[in-house]
Amino acid sequence: MNLRFEKVTMRYGQQCALDDFSLSIDDARCIALIGPSGGGKSTTLRLLAGLETPSSGSIQINGTEIGSSEPERLAYRKRTGVVFQAFNLFPHFDALTNVALPLEKVHGYSHSASIEKAETILEQFQLSEHRFKKPAELSGGQNQRVAIARALAPDPDTIFLDEPTSALDPEMTAEVLDAIERLIDAKKDLVIATHQMGFAKHAANQIALIAEGKLVETGPAAQVIENPQSPRTQKFLSACLSF
Amino acid sequence: MTPRSLFFDSESASKPPSALARAASFAIALLALSLCLFAAFYVLQYEWNWSSVFRYKAKFLKGWLATLGISSISLIFSFLVGAIATLCYRSRFLPLKYLANIYVELIRGTPLLVQIYIFFYVIANAADIQNRYLVGICIMAIFSGAYISEILRAGIEGVGRSQLLSAKAIGFSEYQTFRYVIAPQALRSSLPALAGQTANLIKDSSLLSIIAISEFTLNAQEVNAFTYSSFESFFPLAIGYLALTLPIMRLSRILEKRLRFET
Numbered sequence: 001m002n003l004r005f006e007k008v009t010m011r012y013g014q015q016c017a018l019d020d021f022s023l024s025i026d027d028a029r030c031i032a033l034i035g036p037s038g039g040g041k042s043t044t045l046r047l048l049a050g051l052e053t054p055s056s057g058s059i060q061i062n063g064t065e066i067g068s069s070e071p072e073r074l075a076y077r078k079r080t081g082v083v084f085q086a087f088n089l090f091p092h093f094d095a096l097t098n099v100a101l102p103l104e105k106v107h108g109y110s111h112s113a114s115i116e117k118a119e120t121i122l123e124q125f126q127l128s129e130h131r132f133k134k135p136a137e138l139s140g141g142q143n144q145r146v147a148i149a150r151a152l153a154p155d156p157d158t159i160f161l162d163e164p165t166s167a168l169d170p171e172m173t174a175e176v177l178d179a180i181e182r183l184i185d186a187k188k189d190l191v192i193a194t195h196q197m198g199f200a201k202h203a204a205n206q207i208a209l210i211a212e213g214k215l216v217e218t219g220p221a222a223q224v225i226e227n228p229q230s231p232r233t234q235k236f237l238s239a240c241l242s243f
Numbered sequence: 244m245t246p247r248s249l250f251f252d253s254e255s256a257s258k259p260p261s262a263l264a265r266a267a268s269f270a271i272a273l274l275a276l277s278l279c280l281f282a283a284f285y286v287l288q289y290e291w292n293w294s295s296v297f298r299y300k301a302k303f304l305k306g307w308l309a310t311l312g313i314s315s316i317s318l319i320f321s322f323l324v325g326a327i328a329t330l331c332y333r334s335r336f337l338p339l340k341y342l343a344n345i346y347v348e349l350i351r352g353t354p355l356l357v358q359i360y361i362f363f364y365v366i367a368n369a370a371d372i373q374n375r376y377l378v379g380i381c382i383m384a385i386f387s388g389a390y391i392s393e394i395l396r397a398g399i400e401g402v403g404r405s406q407l408l409s410a411k412a413i414g415f416s417e418y419q420t421f422r423y424v425i426a427p428q429a430l431r432s433s434l435p436a437l438a439g440q441t442a443n444l445i446k447d448s449s450l451l452s453i454i455a456i457s458e459f460t461l462n463a464q465e466v467n468a469f470t471y472s473s474f475e476s477f478f479p480l481a482i483g484y485l486a487l488t489l490p491i492m493r494l495s496r497i498l499e500k501r502l503r504f505e506t
C-alpha cells in the first residue's frame with residue numbers, strides 16, 4: 001500500500017486536528033500510527049477511510065485520490081473496513097445483526113447467507129453465545145470484538161483500525177493482535193492506530209508518529225522504535241517504555 | 244411497618260415503597276384535593292342539580308365518541324403531516340426546507356384558537372370544504388403535525404455523529420443510513436414525547452367546539468344550556484378527557500423508563 005498526504009489540514013470549528021500534515025509511505029502492508037492522545041491519529045484514519053473530507057490538501061492511497069465526489073467515496077468505503085475507537089456499533093441491533101446487516105444491504109448477500117457468514121465470523125471471535133445481545137448488554141471487550149467482526153465480515157482489501165485492543169484484557173489483546181497478523185498474512189492492507197509498541201514494532205512495516213496534528217517521524221518500524229531521530233519521538237517512546 | 248415507612252420513600256432506589264404505602268399516600272393526596280374543591284363550592288353555596296344532567300348521558304357519550312373519532316383520525320394525519328414536514332426540513336432543496344421551517348414556526352407561534360378561525364373562515368371557505376368535521380380534522384392534523392415534526396426533528400438530530408460515521412464506514416447509502424440507523428433510533432427516543440403530544444391533541448380538540456363541531460366539549464356546553472346548570476356537566480367532561488389522556492400519559496412514562504434502561 002502507498003499513502004500520500006499532501007499538506008492536509010483538518011479543522012473542526014476552531015480546533016485544528018491536523019495542521020499542514022504531510023506523509024508519504026510506499027510499499028507497506030501494515031502501517032502503525034502512534035503518538036500522544038489528541039495528536040490526530042483518529043482524524044488521520046477517518047480521512048483515510050473517506051469518512052470526512054479534509055479542509056484542505058489532498059490524500060492519495062495507492063496512487064489514486066480518495067474520491068472527491070460522494071458516489072466515488074461511497075464505492076471506496078464499500079471496499080474498506082473500519083474499526084472505530086469507540087466501536088460505534090448500532091445500539092438497536094443485536095451483535096449478529098450488526099455484523100450481518102451490512103453484508104445483506106451493502107454487499108449483496110441473501111439474508112440467510114449474511115446470517116451464516118456473520119455467525120461464522122462471530123464464532124471466530126468467540127462471540128457465538130453473545131450473538132443475540134445488544135451492545136448495551138455486552139462488555140467493552142465483547143463490543144470491540146463485534147466491531148472488528150463487523151469490519152472484517154465483508155472481506156475488505158484495506159482495513160483501518162483505531163486502537164482495536166484498547167478495551168481488551170491481555171489474553172484477548174493477544175488473540176486480536178494474532179487475528180490482525182493473520183490479516184497481514186492474508187495480504188490485506190492495514191492502517192492501525194495503536195499504543196501497543198511491541199505489536200507496532202513486530203507487525204508493522206512502517207510507523208508514523210503523529211503529535212499535535214503534525215507528522216513527527218516516519219520510517220521502518222524497527223528503526224523508528226529502536227533508533228528514533230526526533231527528540232519528540234524519543235520522549236514519547238521513553239514514556240511508553242517506562243511503565 | 245412504621246408510620247414513617249408508610250409515608251416516606253426510602254432513600255435507596257432498590258427498595259420501592261410497599262403497595263399499602265402507595266395506596267394510602269395516594270388516597271391522602273386525592274382527599275386533600277377533593278376537600279379544597281368541596282370548600283370552594285361550599286363558599287359558593289351552589290345548588291347541585293345532577294339529576295337533570297344525568298338525563299343527558301347519551302349526549303355525553305355521543306360527544307365523547309365524536310372526540311375519540313376526531314382525535315384518532317387527526318392523529319393519523321398529524322403523523323403523516325409531521326413526518327412529511329420533517330422530511331422537507333431535512334431536504335437539501337432549500338425552498339422546501341424553509342417551507343417546513345415556516346410552517347412549524349407559524350403553527351407553534353400562534354394560538355390554536357386563531358388558527359381555527361383563520362382556517363375555518365378563510366381557507367375552508369376558499370377551498371369550499373363543506374363538512375365541518377373534515378375541517379376540524381384538517382385543523383388538528385396541521386396543528387399537531389407541526390409539534391410532531393418538531394419532536395421527530397429533535398429525535399433525528401439526537402442520533403450521534405459516531406452513529407452516522409459508522410453507517411458511512413459500512414458503506415450504507417444515505418437512504419440506508421436513514422432507514423436502518425437514523426429512523427429507528429430517532430423514533431425510539433421520540434416515543435415518550437409523541438405519546439405526550441397525542442394526549443395534547445385530544446385536549447386541544449376541545450377548541451373545535453367554537454366552530455360548532457359537535458364533539459365532547461360542545462355537547463357538554465349544550466347540556467349546561469339545556470338544564471340551566473352552570474358546572475355540573477363540566478365534571479363528566481373532565482372525567483371523559485382524563486379517561487383518554489391518563490392511559491396515554493401512563494404509556495409515555497413507561498416508554499420513558501424503558502428507554503432509560505436500554506441506553
Ligand SMILES: Nc1ncnc2c1ncn2[C@@H]1O[C@H](COP(=O)(O)OP(=O)(O)OP(=O)(O)O)[C@@H](O)[C@H]1O
Nearest residue numbers: 012015016017036037038039040041042043044085
Ligand atoms: N469532531 C470533532 N470536533 C472537534 N474536535 C475534534 C473532533 N474530532 C477530533 N477533534 C480534535 O482533534 C484533535 C485530534 O483528535 P484525534 O481524535 O484525531 O486524536 P487521537 O490521536 O486519535 O487521540 P487518542 O489517542 O486519544 O484517540 C483533538 O484535539 C480533538 O479534540
Ligand SMILES: [Mg+2]
Nearest residue numbers: 041042085162
Ligand atoms: Mg483516537
